[in-house]
Amino acid sequence: MRVRILVSFKDSVLDPQGQTVKNALHTMGYDAVKDVRQGKVFEIDLAGATKKEAERLVPEIARRVLANPIIEKFEWDFLKGE
Amino acid sequence: MRVRILVSFKDSVLDPQGQTVKNALHTMGYDAVKDVRQGKVFEIDLAGATKKEAERLVPEIARRVLANPIIEKFEWDFLKGE
Amino acid sequence: MKFGVVRFPGSNCDFDTVHALRDVLKRKTVILWHKDHDLQGVDCVVLPGGFAYGDYLRAGAIARFSPLMQEVQAFARDGGRVLGICNGFQILLELGLLPGAMLRNKDLKFLCQHVHIRVENERTDFTRALRKGQVLRIPIAHFDGNYYAPPRVLRELERNRQVVFRYCDAEGRLTEAANVNGSMANIAGIRNKDGNVVGLMPHPERASERILGSVDGRAIFESLILSLERSGPARRPAARTRARHDR
Amino acid sequence: MIDKSVLDQHNLTEDEYRLIVELIGKEPNLTELGIFSVMWSEHCGYKSSRVHLKKLPTEGPRVVQGPGENAGVLDIGDGQVVVFKIESHNHPSFIEPYQGAATGVGGILRDIFTMGARPIAVLDSLRFGPPDDPKNRSIMEGVVSGIAGYGNSIGVPTVGGEVYFDPCYELNPLVNVFCLGLADRDKIFLAKAEGAGNKVLYVGAKTGRDGIHGATMASAEFGKETEHKRPNVQVGDPFKEKLLLEACLEVMDRSLIVGIQDMGAAGLTCSTTEMAAKGGMGIDVDLDKVPQREAGMTPYEILLSESQERMLMVATPENVPAVQEVFAKWDLDAPVIGEVVAGGRARMTFRGEVVVDIPVDAVVNLCPAYDRPIAPPPPPPPAPALADLPLPDDLGEALLKVLGSPTIADKQWVFRQYDHMVQVNTVFLPGADAALLRIKGSKKALAVTLDGNSLYTRLDPRTGARIAAAEACRNLAVVGARPIGVTNCLNFGNPEKPEVMGQFEQAVTGMAEACRTFGIPVTGGNVSFYNDTEGLSIHPTPVLGVVGLLDDIGKAVSPGFKAAGDDVILIGESFEELGGTEYLKTVHGLEAGAPPAIDLELEKRTQEYLLETIDTGLLRSAHDLSEGGLAVALAESAFHSDRKLGCEVDLDGELRADALLFGESQSRVVVTCRKADAAGLLRLASRRGVPAKLIGRVGGRDIALGRGGRDLLRVPVERAFRVWKDSLPAFFKVPA
Numbered sequence A, B: 001m002r003v004r005i006l007v008s009f010k011d012s013v014l015d016p017q018g019q020t021v022k023n024a025l026h027t028m029g030y031d032a033v034k035d036v037r038q039g040k041v042f043e044i045d046l047a048g049a050t051k052k053e054a055e056r057l058v059p060e061i062a063r064r065v066l067a068n069p070i071i072e073k074f075e076w077d078f079l080k081g082e
Numbered sequence C: 001m002k003f004g005v006v007r008f009p010g011s012n013c014d015f016d017t018v019h020a021l022r023d024v025l026k027r028k029t030v031i032l033w034h035k036d037h038d039l040q041g042v043d044c045v046v047l048p049g050g051f052a053y054g055d056y057l058r059a060g061a062i063a064r065f066s067p068l069m070q071e072v073q074a075f076a077r078d079g080g081r082v083l084g085i086c087n088g089f090q091i092l093l094e095l096g097l098l099p100g101a102m103l104r105n106k107d108l109k110f111l112c113q114h115v116h117i118r119v120e121n122e123r124t125d126f127t128r129a130l131r132k133g134q135v136l137r138i139p140i141a142h143f144d145g146n147y148y149a150p151p152r153v154l155r156e157l158e159r160n161r162q163v164v165f166r167y168c169d170a171e172g173r174l175t176e177a178a179n180v181n182g183s184m185a186n187i188a189g190i191r192n193k194d195g196n197v198v199g200l201m202p203h204p205e206r207a208s209e210r211i212l213g214s215v216d217g218r219a220i221f222e223s224l225i226l227s228l229e230r231s232g233p234a235r236r237p238a239a240r241t242r243a244r245h246d247r
Numbered sequence D: 001m002i003d004k005s006v007l008d009q010h011n012l013t014e015d016e017y018r019l020i021v022e023l024i025g026k027e028p029n030l031t032e033l034g035i036f037s038v039m040w041s042e043h044c045g046y047k048s049s050r051v052h053l054k055k056l057p058t059e060g061p062r063v064v065q066g067p068g069e070n071a072g073v074l075d076i077g078d079g080q081v082v083v084f085k086i087e088s089h090n091h092p093s094f095i096e097p098y099q100g101a102a103t104g105v106g107g108i109l110r111d112i113f114t115m116g117a118r119p120i121a122v123l124d125s126l127r128f129g130p131p132d133d134p135k136n137r138s139i140m141e142g143v144v145s146g147i148a149g150y151g152n153s154i155g156v157p158t159v160g161g162e163v164y165f166d167p168c169y170e171l172n173p174l175v176n177v178f179c180l181g182l183a184d185r186d187k188i189f190l191a192k193a194e195g196a197g198n199k200v201l202y203v204g205a206k207t208g209r210d211g212i213h214g215a216t217m218a219s220a221e222f223g224k225e226t227e228h229k230r231p232n233v234q235v236g237d238p239f240k241e242k243l244l245l246e247a248c249l250e251v252m253d254r255s256l257i258v259g260i261q262d263m264g265a266a267g268l269t270c271s272t273t274e275m276a277a278k279g280g281m282g283i284d285v286d287l288d289k290v291p292q293r294e295a296g297m298t299p300y301e302i303l304l305s306e307s308q309e310r311m312l313m314v315a316t317p318e319n320v321p322a323v324q325e326v327f328a329k330w331d332l333d334a335p336v337i338g339e340v341v342a343g344g345r346a347r348m349t350f351r352g353e354v355v356v357d358i359p360v361d362a363v364v365n366l367c368p369a370y371d372r373p374i375a376p377p378p379p380p381p382p383a384p385a386l387a388d389l390p391l392p393d394d395l396g397e398a399l400l401k402v403l404g405s406p407t408i409a410d411k412q413w414v415f416r417q418y419d420h421m422v423q424v425n426t427v428f429l430p431g432a433d434a435a436l437l438r439i440k441g442s443k444k445a446l447a448v449t450l451d452g453n454s455l456y457t458r459l460d461p462r463t464g465a466r467i468a469a470a471e472a473c474r475n476l477a478v479v480g481a482r483p484i485g486v487t488n489c490l491n492f493g494n495p496e497k498p499e500v501m502g503q504f505e506q507a508v509t510g511m512a513e514a515c516r517t518f519g520i521p522v523t524g525g526n527v528s529f530y531n532d533t534e535g536l537s538i539h540p541t542p543v544l545g546v547v548g549l550l551d552d553i554g555k556a557v558s559p560g561f562k563a564a565g566d567d568v569i570l571i572g573e574s575f576e577e578l579g580g581t582e583y584l585k586t587v588h589g590l591e592a593g594a595p596p597a598i599d600l601e602l603e604k605r606t607q608e609y610l611l612e613t614i615d616t617g618l619l620r621s622a623h624d625l626s627e628g629g630l631a632v633a634l635a636e637s638a639f640h641s642d643r644k645l646g647c648e649v650d651l652d653g654e655l656r657a658d659a660l661l662f663g664e665s666q667s668r669v670v671v672t673c674r675k676a677d678a679a680g681l682l683r684l685a686s687r688r689g690v691p692a693k694l695i696g697r698v699g700g701r702d703i704a705l706g707r708g709g710r711d712l713l714r715v716p717v718e719r720a721f722r723v724w725k726d727s728l729p730a731f732f733k734v735p736a
């Protein structure tokens, strides 16, 4: 059982990293790029866990450890092919 | 048109951040976690670009700017619902 | 003889490097602006430390695309001497002027402290005032200094004697503990095959005055000065001028 | 429309509301009310503290700018000034340790460069719950890396600070950040909007909905916005601030602007009204011109946003293009958003309508001040009679225990994450009694320290604050620097509790007495009230930042022993004072008793004596005694010596052995000197009325203290060093 968790700043929160990448891409001539948001991705191997356990564990881990709910949001999914 | 690009270390490169998260999770009692890999995610808004343009642009941007091919790999996809 | 210190947005050791070259070593030194194409006829380009573009994406990843770096690349190809310190080293790696890449320090913390490095190759334009095996005490200050290269590249680096400095203890031993950031083969600094481009993580400009606790870094600048005096400028002088401020 | 519940949400009382109506001659609309609510908040208006802060001495021959501006300014000669200030970022750092601490650094840096000074040093004073609890550790890791993340990136060295641990900070960590800047005296800029017709420019980051007060507004106008999750904590962007710093210094250096103010707390509201009020002018602002990060922001939100990395500037119309060109070079926009006008009113329009029209004087200068009820501070828990306090069997073990206590242990784990050398001025790295910075192009140097022992202040606020000032100045004197000015951060609990106000009043009194005796002006500071969570109040925690000046850096003295055979002299007198000591806390588990007494006049004589002997080159090392007393001070001097030299010390007198070794009697310093100089030093001390005694010799591999020729303790330096060095990192080691 492998899951992927994406953590990023809430939309209302400034994302300096994404902004800097966007500006750089503009300078390089990639004008098609309208906006960039940068976040973190975690791939977690839960070998042995059932789907049900994963569904309980993953949001808890994301909330407690991977993201600070005050400024960040997360989404997650099972990784395909498993 | 919005795309999501995931950048992560190649398997041959050690991922100390992922290891640290794994250790922290173990310390907290999440023994179900067997492995953690940490990477970056970019969400790029290409409003106005066609699918074809995106298919040309995105891998180029990822290779040139977002990932360092010596240590990192990337994958990307269109964001659903768009 | 004229040095050029490149200033990127977010560089923060630019003043320090100018101070070392101009005020301490008394050499003519100019600041080169990242948006320019003009190398102002300098004989040596120094890429200083700092956080170009905040290092938000990857250290050095964005700075390499600046207009001036196209000129620096051409300058280096023509044999011009380029020194990258810390962030400057990271930019040279991103640019491909030096092989390899930087990972986060092994304990995932920014590290600011004095370290010891051993001179591995004393026959470079950047080390000729030093002895092989000489141990220098110089500060580091970085988050991403954990040098990485794929095995084949690493073998080639060793074969060509491209490793210039390695982290060591005070006695010059290459211990695990001395390798504070976890670099492969304790690598602290390397050169390109031609020997005209060198990058290192420690900051020689922070070890160039007695009052700051060490003058060991000065020998690196002095080596450069010696080399420039002996061999004259690069094969093609860096005098290409183009419009300023074009981006 | 404005009823009791709206007032409550804005933290305004009905009396305050009536005063507002009277001052502005109308019922305020919601946006105007929002402006008053932030400007009249405790944080901006100093409602509860103002009457007490008046006691602090603020004048002196060096003072160029005292309290009231973004930072204090002192003349250091040769046409140069230092600009410095301390700020708290306690609450944000608890909610989001990394970003809270990072933006704290960002904010204090702006306070300094907004005055035209280049920031040359940051110091941080940190207080956490004990590190054996993972929650406290994670706050500490976040705070330290946040400070590092911001300061390192922008290239200002973090050269010193302090870290204390106590359970009272578990739910209320303290993050106080100090910044020092250097400028030419004639290049200082003030936050003044002058000259009708001059343009108001906005520079830096776009405005978002960050940190808006009263964000839970229930009025119709804001109802549709309530689904927005409005974070109270901002994300810092040190890269943007670095661009801002360079661009601002450039326009100031070229004298292209008239006035400038950073947007800190209360953002655009505070910067516009304050600049106008200080210039005796009014201001017109077109809110539609304010760069916005999010769509659909209301005037209320635009005005109250606390987005980081923003500044407000005033320039003559002719200079606007030149200013904008400088900012463009640094990839920053600098749009004109308004104009300075005569008449003293702030008038803001939004989509063609006037949404704010109020007199700036009322907003900025007429916030009511409260003399809140005061009750005696809570009494200290009584210390046990000394006779009931068992003497440890092994005093060497007791020393190791004290050295290993996180508050005393080596802080390298913290400060090696900070770039403390960038700008190549740092002569004494973190670890000495004070940070020492050279001033390039001169022989002069600046010394800086932060100090405050909150256990003392908990036990006796007035004495505790006097000691904080004394210790801070002593930390400069042992280096050879004369203290020239103070800034302070007063971290206290809820001021509506009379005993908290009692602590505050006593602490300010004590601080004022000490600063007056030492002849150093207080040029600014910060008050942080409401540091209580879930009924738990922190210890009253005044933190002082003191700046000192050395005329000749070649004469500076460091704490480490220099050579075997040197004489060790103890300056000051030791009493049986164990109350409030680190020894009592770590070895006996007691936070009790009265803190040590302090005689301010003796303290002053002692510091003058140190400055005199350092100036004549007689001292080879000097280290003041603070937490842990004599034994710890000697151990630290051994750790700081290049070759880890020990010492052999023999004491006399009748004190209990633990009081002798670990007591924290004030105005004490250990110094070392060449054998030949000892007699002269002692003679001079007695002439100056300073107690001093030869107590031993540098040398050997042990820290050895005895009395009458019999060892009280003897510990190998190397062993003690390991305990001191490894204590803090051990808490953070993750099992592999």
Ligand SMILES: Nc1ncnc2c1ncn2[C@@H]1O[C@H](COP(=O)(O)OP(=O)(O)O)[C@@H](O)[C@H]1O
Binding pocket: D123, D124, D125, D126, D158, D159, D160, D161, D162, D163, D408, D411, D414, D415, D429, D430, D431, D432, D433, D434, D435, D450, D451, D475, D626, D627
């Ligand atoms: N948070 C911190 N940041 C930087 N340096 C620190 C910090 N905490 C402590 N230090 C450094 O560690 C040394 C010892 O601190 P402390 O025990 O508080 O000294 P003192 O008792 O002399 O005031 C000082 O040099 C101080 O600057």
Ligand SMILES: [Mg+2]
Binding pocket: D433, D475, D623, D624, D625, D626
């Ligand atoms: Mg001290």
